[in-house]
Amino acid sequence: MARALARGWGEPVLCSDAGSGRAAALVDELGGEALPSNLAVADRVDLVILCHKPAGLEAVANEISGTAKAVASVLGATPTAVLQSAYPGTPVFRMMPNTAVEVRRGVVCYTPGSQPDPDPTLEADVVALFGRLGRVVSIDERQMDAATAVMGVGPAYQALLAEAQVDAAVRHGLAPMLAAELVAETMGGTAALLAARGYDTLAVRREVTSPGGSTARGLAALERAGIRAAFQDAIDAVVLGAGR
Ligand SMILES: NC(=O)c1ccc[n+]([C@@H]2O[C@H](COP(=O)([O-])OP(=O)(O)OC[C@H]3O[C@@H](n4cnc5c(N)ncnc54)[C@H](OP(=O)(O)O)[C@@H]3O)[C@@H](O)[C@H]2O)c1
Numbered sequence: 001m002a003r004a005l006a007r008g009w010g011e012p013v014l015c016s017d018a019g020s021g022r023a024a025a026l027v028d029e030l031g032g033e034a035l036p037s038n039l040a041v042a043d044r045v046d047l048v049i050l051c052h053k054p055a056g057l058e059a060v061a062n063e064i065s066g067t068a069k070a071v072a073s074v075l076g077a078t079p080t081a082v083l084q085s086a087y088p089g090t091p092v093f094r095m096m097p098n099t100a101v102e103v104r105r106g107v108v109c110y111t112p113g114s115q116p117d118p119d120p121t122l123e124a125d126v127v128a129l130f131g132r133l134g135r136v137v138s139i140d141e142r143q144m145d146a147a148t149a150v151m152g153v154g155p156a157y158q159a160l161l162a163e164a165q166v167d168a169a170v171r172h173g174l175a176p177m178l179a180a181e182l183v184a185e186t187m188g189g190t191a192a193l194l195a196a197r198g199y200d201t202l203a204v205r206r207e208v209t210s211p212g213g214s215t216a217r218g219l220a221a222l223e224r225a226g227i228r229a230a231f232q233d234a235i236d237a238v239v240l241g242a243g244r
Pocket of ligand 1: 001016018022038054056059074075099153
């Protein structure tokens with residue numbers, strides 16, 4: 001996620017890792033400095049962006065809490081109150097991006113005004129920073145797990161949907177790259193169409209579906225295969241497993 005964010009911003013980075021060398025690889029790509037410790041990063045920047053796994057919160061906070069001037073966290077299933085207790089007295093911002101930030105078509109959910117003593121200028125700066133990476137949507141913190149289940153993991157769902165269609169088209173004679181291009185461009189175009197229709201999914205679906213026609217037959221096959229139940233199970237698995 002750190003790499004996707006950094007590529008989206010497209011600027012030199014000050015970063016650290018747990019020893020894999022991925023921070024140095026990012027610096028090779030974007031410029032900046034891979035620093036020897038989290039503390040060295042926290043000391044040099046106005047905003048630390050936490051991109052480690054949720055289980056690392058305490059260990060990283062033990063290193064940099066008190067030095068970090070402000071913290072934005074992309075940690076899944078880690079509420080603002082938990083972040084705040086790890087970073088007492090430091091402004092913390094809970095952001096939930098998806099990997100499409102890399103191409104500045106991301107979605108970033110965040111909970112506004114969750115600071116005990118909010119700094120509106122700092123919050124506006126953080127929102128503007130993430131706004132360079134796509135659409136920032138403010139939501140109630142109680143909705144964050146459900147939001148993550150659709151937008152945070154969403155690129156994986158969309159990629160799987162694309163892959164399944166590509167494989168099926170290949171069985172009917174399309175070359176894989178051609179099929180993938182057709183499917184991916186159709187996904188992008190459909191997303192734009194949905195936005196133009198006020199996100200009315202039924203309207204877009206009805207426009208394509210002539211009574212008794214081929215789209216109706218294809219959709220009926222998807223319904224018989226249980227596509228809605230499959231997505232319900234997937235989203236339940238993410239929401240109910242949040243925090244594990
Ligand atoms: N992947 C997504 O699509 C996505 C979407 C939204 C939010 N998130 C959140 O983003 C976070 C990272 O997920 P990911 O998929 O990017 O995981 P990841 O590929 O495992 O990357 C985690 C990175 O954190 C570094 N790290 C771990 N412990 C550290 C420490 N103590 N000090 C400094 N760096 C440390 C790791 O360093 P090494 O390279 O040295 O191991 C690694 O580069 C998670 O909290 C996740 O919930 C992910």
